Amino acid sequence: MATQAPTPPIAPANVPDSLVRSVERYLYEEAELLDTWRLHEWLELFAAHGQYQVPSTDKPDGDPARDLFLIQDDRFLLEQRVNSLLTRAAHAEYPHSRTRHLITNVRVTDATDGRLTVTANFAVYRIRSGTVDTYVGQYRHILLQDEDGPFRYELRKSVLDLDALHPHGKVSVIL
DSSP states (O other), X not given: OOOOOOOOOSSOTTSOHHHHHHHHHHHHHHHHHHHTTOHHHHHTTEEEEEEEEEXXXXXXXXXXXXXXXXXXXXXXXXXXXXXXXXXXXXXXXXXXXXXXXXXXXXXXEEEETTEEEEEEEEEEEXXXXXXXXXEEEEEEEEEEEOSSSOEEEEEEEEEEOOXXXXXXXXXXXXX
């Protein structure tokens, strides 16, 4: 009879529940910033070397050095994206869509030396011109935490569960 691998614990032993709750609050507050289009405040959640990535739907585990990503922004490009989204020049988002970010199943799978590996499920609803687009997936983040400071994104990765971006065809809001 073959033996089965043990089921991993829901929360690793080195991650206190209080830390998981703090990460949940952080993600909920971030969702509020995005849903209220406070994008400059949202940008402050990133470390100076922070990255924002959305892999293509056909390679969710792709390598950004080799594979095409829908979004692959360093901090400079992310700032340009935010500035663009807040102007009339971003026709796909002027006037701004209404969005609702829902976050669930938040897990901190590692917390070592001020670096947290976080996963969570998301659903982002985008409402515009009588149409509701739904983006569903999993966040795979790396957060930095100073001893007394807030969390900052080193990596904010939104992995879509969609087969393709139909009917949307694009991602014009921040997941």
